[in-house]
Amino acid sequence: MAKFYITTAIDYANSTPHLGTAYEKIGADVIARYRRLCGDDVYFVMGNDEHSQNVRKKAEAEKLDPKVYCDQMAGKFQETWKALHLSYDFFIQTTMPNHHVVVRDIAGRIFKARDAKGQPVIYKAPYEGHYCISCEAFYQEKDLVGGLCPTHQAKPEWIREENYFFRLSAFSDPLRKLYGERPNFLRPVARRNEILQVLEQGLEDISISRANKDWGVKLPFDEGAVAYVWFDALINYVSAVGPIGGEKYKRYWPADLHVIGKDITRFHCLIWPAMLMAASLPVPKAVWGHGFVSIGGEKMSKSRGNIADPLSLAEAHGADPLRYHLMREVPWDRDGDYTEERFVARYNADLANDLGNLVSRTLTMVKKYIGDKLKRPSKLTMPGELERIETIVKMYRLKMDSYAIDEALAEAWVLVSEANLLIDRMQPWSLAKDPANQQKLAELFYVLLERIRWAGILLSPVMPFQMKRLLEFVDKDVTDPFTFGNLAAPGKTSAFAIRSPEPLFPRKSA
Numbered sequence: 001m002a003k004f005y006i007t008t009a010i011d012y013a014n015s016t017p018h019l020g021t022a023y024e025k026i027g028a029d030v031i032a033r034y035r036r037l038c039g040d041d042v043y044f045v046m047g048n049d050e051h052s053q054n055v056r057k058k059a060e061a062e063k064l065d066p067k068v069y070c071d072q073m074a075g076k077f078q079e080t081w082k083a084l085h086l087s088y089d090f091f092i093q094t095t096m097p098n099h100h101v102v103v104r105d106i107a108g109r110i111f112k113a114r115d116a117k118g119q120p121v122i123y124k125a126p127y128e129g130h131y132c133i134s135c136e137a138f139y140q141e142k143d144l145v146g147g148l149c150p151t152h153q154a155k156p157e158w159i160r161e162e163n164y165f166f167r168l169s170a171f172s173d174p175l176r177k178l179y180g181e182r183p184n185f186l187r188p189v190a191r192r193n194e195i196l197q198v199l200e201q202g203l204e205d206i207s208i209s210r211a212n213k214d215w216g217v218k219l220p221f222d223e224g225a226v227a228y229v230w231f232d233a234l235i236n237y238v239s240a241v242g243p244i245g246g247e248k249y250k251r252y253w254p255a256d257l258h259v260i261g262k263d264i265t266r267f268h269c270l271i272w273p274a275m276l277m278a279a280s281l282p283v284p285k286a287v288w289g290h291g292f293v294s295i296g297g298e299k300m301s302k303s304r305g306n307i308a309d310p311l312s313l314a315e316a317h318g319a320d321p322l323r324y325h326l327m328r329e330v331p332w333d334r335d336g337d338y339t340e341e342r343f344v345a346r347y348n349a350d351l352a353n354d355l356g357n358l359v360s361r362t363l364t365m366v367k368k369y370i371g372d373k374l375k376r377p378s379k380l381t382m383p384g385e386l387e388r389i390e391t392i393v394k395m396y397r398l399k400m401d402s403y404a405i406d407e408a409l410a411e412a413w414v415l416v417s418e419a420n421l422l423i424d425r426m427q428p429w430s431l432a433k434d435p436a437n438q439q440k441l442a443e444l445f446y447v448l449l450e451r452i453r454w455a456g457i458l459l460s461p462v463m464p465f466q467m468k469r470l471l472e473f474v475d476k477d478v479t480d481p482f483t484f485g486n487l488a489a490p491g492k493t494s495a496f497a498i499r500s501p502e503p504l505f506p507r508k509s510a
Contacts, residue, residue: 001039001040001041002041002255002441002510003040003041003042003043003251003252004032004040004041004042004256004257005041005042005043005045005239005252005254005255005256005257006031006032006035006042006043006044006045006239006255006257006258007027007028007045007046007237007255007257007259007261008028008045008257008259008260009024009260009261009264009268010046010047010049010094010142010233011047011048011077012048012049012054013048013049013050013051013052013053013070013073013074013452014052014054014055014057014058014075014243015058015079015242016073016076016077016080016309017077017310018300018307018308018309018310019295019300019307019309019310020292020293020300021260021310022080022084022310022326023293023326023330024259024260024261024290024355025046025084025086026086026323026326026327027259027290027326027327027332027405028044028046028259029048029084029085029087029088029461030327030405030461030462031116031257031259031400031403031405031461032044032087033087033460033464034400035266036463037457037460037461039260041251042089043089043241043252044087044088044089044090045088045089045090045091045236045237045240045252046081046086046088046091046092047090047092047093047095047240048070048073048074048089048091048092048093049092049094049229050066050070050093050094050095051095051215051216051227051229051232051233052136052229053136053215053229054134054341055215056215066095066215067095068094070093071093071112071126074091074093077091078091079136079311080310080311082312082327083311083314083319084314084321084322084323084495085323085465086446088241089252092236092239092240094232094233094236095216096239096458099217099235099236099239100240100241100243100245101239101242101243101452102235102238102244103217103227103232103235103239103242104217104219104220104229105242105243106235106238106281107208107221107227108220108221109278109279109281110122110166110275111220111279111280113124113278113279113280114175115167115170115171116170117170119167120167120494121166121278122164122165122168122221123164123165123167124162124163124164124165125162125163125165126161126162126209127160127161127162127163127165128158128159128160128161129159130144130156130157130158131156131158131159132149132151132152132154133156133241134149134152134154134155135149135151135152136228136229136230137230138206139156139209140204144156144273147188151263159435161210162211163207163209163210163211163223164208164209164219164225165205165207166207166208166231166271166274166275166278167205167207168203168204168205168270168271168274169202169203169204169205169453170205171273171274171277171278172199172202172203172403173259174277175199175203175270175273175274175405176199176320178273178283179192179195179196179199183397184286185269185285185287186286186287186289187288187333187403188288188289188333189263189288190333191262191265191269193325194265195265195269195270198455199268199270199290200271202387203270207228208228209222209225209226209227209232210225210228211225211504212225213225213226216229217232224277225348230243230267230271231275233302234268234271234272234275235256235275237258237284240283240337241253242505243432244281246282250507253281253282253492254282254283254284254285255284255285256284257284257285257287258284258286258287258369259288259290260287260288260289260290261289261292262288262290262292262394263292265287265289268287268289268442269287269453272284277397287405288332290332290333290494291330291331291333291334291335291336292335292336293310293326293336293337293338294336294337294338295307295308295337295338295339296337296338296339297337310322314418317347317508318465318466319341320462320464320465320467320500321343321347321351321463321466321505322343323462323463324345324346324351324409324459324463325338325342325343325347326338327409327462328350328406328410329342329343329346329406330407331404331406331407332403332405332406333404334406339456344509346357346451347505347508348507348508350413351504351505352505352506352507352508353507354399354413354416354417354420355416355459355504355505356429356503356504356505356506357408357420357450358416358419358420358423358452359452359501359504360424360501361425362445362448362449362452363473363474363498363499363500363501364500364501365428365445366445366498367431367498367500368432368448368493369428369432369441369445369490370442370445372495373498374442374445374446374496374498375442377442377443377446378448380446380447381440381443382441382443382447385447386447387449388418389438389450389451389454391457392411392412392414392415392454393454395411396411396412396458396494399411406459409459409462411458412455412458412459413455415451415452415454415458416451418451418453419451419452422447422448423448426444428441429445431495449474452470452474453471453474454460455470456471456474457471466504466505469504470504472499473499473501474498474499
């Protein structure tokens with residue numbers, strides 16, 4: 001059994017999840033569920049980034065101990081994620097003791113390392129620069145936009161302190177080699193090209209510590225300094241399977257896929273692999289930098305009041321329809337937009353009309369014209385039907401393997417749309433009028449049910465709850481998880497058990 005270790009970015013614990021955060025997590029969950037369908041040993045990790053100074057300020061504002069505040073926020077995050085049917089195996093908090101152990105381990109390994117010129121990879125030096133409190137990051141003058149932070153449009157503070165630095169500049173050649181040998185290390189291609197451009201412009205050494213702070217992981221080589229929040233946070237991917245050298249680490253590291261937003265690719269695709277190289281640890285196999293979700297054409301912003309709450313949307317529309325809409329409507333390699341109007345239109349067209357109506361009318365007709373069980377035909381005279389299903393499954397898998405989730409869903413939908421066309425063309429209600437057509441009718445229903453069964457399987461990573469219900473309508477003996485390569489041949493087993501369907505996706509009013 002192959003292993004597949006997948007992670008998402010961990011989220012700051014100073015505010016609850018929004019729709020853009022949920023988009024990332026749902027996409028990762030779809031990939032994790034798909035890999036389980038393929039029979040892989042999947043380990044899926046999500047979590048919270050808790051050593052931010054913003055987190056501490058929020059805790060102080062609420063008159064709470066920072067750790068107590070972080071634990072409360074972790075509970076709120078997990079409530080949202082479970083409501084969205086996310087199947088993560090482990091939720092990491094960077095305040096966990098085992099995380100501190102691994103951060104100190106890796107920091108110590110890097111501190112002992114030397115670059116190609118024999119210089120220490122970590123050194124101490126004074127630093128001053130533009131510091132954005134919201135980003136918790138230093139910016140160079142050239143990176144500011146009109147003197148403001150490019151992300152928060154706020155004027156940074158000018159800070160001077162003595163910090164420890166990571167000699168990132170020494171890793172330009174190793175990083176070029178990484179990208180040269182592994183063209184799929186960072187996808188989509190647009191993200192890769194952006195990082196290669198940054199690499200060619202030259203890398204600068206970066207601060208990895210904050211002085212006079214007591215909220216964070218203390219560095220093993222200087223107990224008076226704590227790790228900078230991003231340095232601490234990146235290491236969560238290792239500490240989630242740590243300690244280094246342990247059984248879980250040996251099984252799952254390196255990660256097979258980091259799923260992150262396009263705004264943090266520099267951290268994950270330049271700094272993180274360089275840190276691992278310095279620590280003599282394997283770098284992850286791949287990183288996917290997804291785009292952003294806007295609301296009604298505008299970037300989500302607290303000040304504008306357009307931060308969509310995924311928990312409220314899931315309660316209003318159902319988690320599975322919301323998952324489907326985001327994955328179908330917003331390609332995983334680009335930016336996309338969410339509106340209620342577009343959601344209702346997609347829901348009614350795809351889920352209520354195409355899929356829901358197909359299941360309802362097919363099962364109703366089978367019970368009416370055949371009965372509660374449909375035996376698999378001893379032979380199938382309808383040319384190429386099963387082969388066509390198998391071709392669609394193969395195309396779906398190709399798309400999912402390349403993380404083109406929206407295109408994979410389009411392939412799965414071919415099963416649905418072609419089944420509806422087949423009903424319209426062959427008109428089973430007319431065939432049923434002549435007893436001589438009983439064999440042809442049974443074959444038609446067998447093909448329709450096999451298409452529905454496979455649609456349920458292929459759509460289950462995106463809509464796990466509703467597709468489990470769908471599959472139970474078709475075959476009471478269906479098991480979870482499902483496996484590929486089991487296309488049922490005529491006469492292979494006894495019969496499909498037919499259940500009266502309840503509405504999967506009741507139509508919504510605009």
